[in-house]
Amino acid sequence: MRAVIGIGNPGRNYIGTRHNVGFYILDSFAHKNKLDFLPTKSDFWKAESVIDTFRFLLIKPTTYVNNSGLVINELIDNFNLTMNDLLVIYDDVNLDIGNIRIRKNGSDGGHNGIKSIIYHLQSDSFPRIRVGVGKQKDDESLANYVLSKFNKDEINLIDQKIPLLEQLMIEFIANGYEKMLDYFSKESNTNSSNLS
Template identity: 40%
Template sequence: MIVGLGNPGHEYEKSKHNTGFRVIDNLAARWKITTWQHKMDAEIAQTMIDGEKIILVKPQTYMNNSGQSVGPLMRWYKVEQSDVYVIYDDMDLAVGRIRIRKSGSDGGHNGIKSLLANGCTDFIRFRVGIGRPLPHHDVVDHVLTPFPDELIQPYAEGLEAAAIAVEGCLELGVDKGMNRYNPKKKKKAE
């Protein structure tokens, strides 16, 4: 089950907080998925990749209540938590950077807090950087607005990189995928 976090509605479509939805849309386009259904407060699409059923999920509960949809869907489809990939925006990463993790805290992200509160605690995290707001700017305004023109290209590259990383982790397994797609640490000069 591949979950993209975001907010429903046209007014949020291009917001930074809809990063997860945008990566899901990218995957749906790559896999030529056009049929969606509404189930358990989410938009759901299904496909087969290498003989394995893949469920794409865009919760429609608004970001802060994402777990109210994801938890029941995970149980309905009997998906192991370690087979749940969650894609979301992260202010602690530079715009367009991605990072894959097998576990972690909510990092102050309300969508992740909701997943944890609704019994989805051991999922794979695909974080896409949106950068921090400027000093003295509101976090809510930052996540609910689009990027300025000069950041659209690096952000689009991050969305593409996240979709490629999801595909790679499906093919190689999460450990090998993390090795391949996570940014490499720079070695200190001796």
């Protein structure tokens, strides 16, 4: 089993915000595959299904972004997962809107949700997909920017990458990180848009 974790804040007020791009991507995948997120006794919403013969979880923590790591060890223990079985999808203000980066380890890059996950795992070695949400203006605070909503043109840029992101999720679920990375590299080499 593998788990894909989207980072975001719970509640209607946060729908469509930059910080919730991880939730947005998981919601799109769930909708396409006719999956429903259900509440659990823990601090996350869960959708569960199978691709081919591979069982997987989609996880949306309800702890708010800054405490995203609180659910990680519980996930690992309850579902007998390793860190390599986790894929975290989250927003990155250092990337242009819709640009994608993949990595298996590294620092939090200033993202408090990733900082929380690293703290609770006591490791920075877990697969992740960073999705660009653009950089704030010089006179705008980062906190206000990540809680601001995408405009129509910006969300269109995100939507253009949804098919690729969904396929990356499928590759990870069925084949693991390295195969997902191979797929991404091939797409990057054949697509003129800035994917990698």
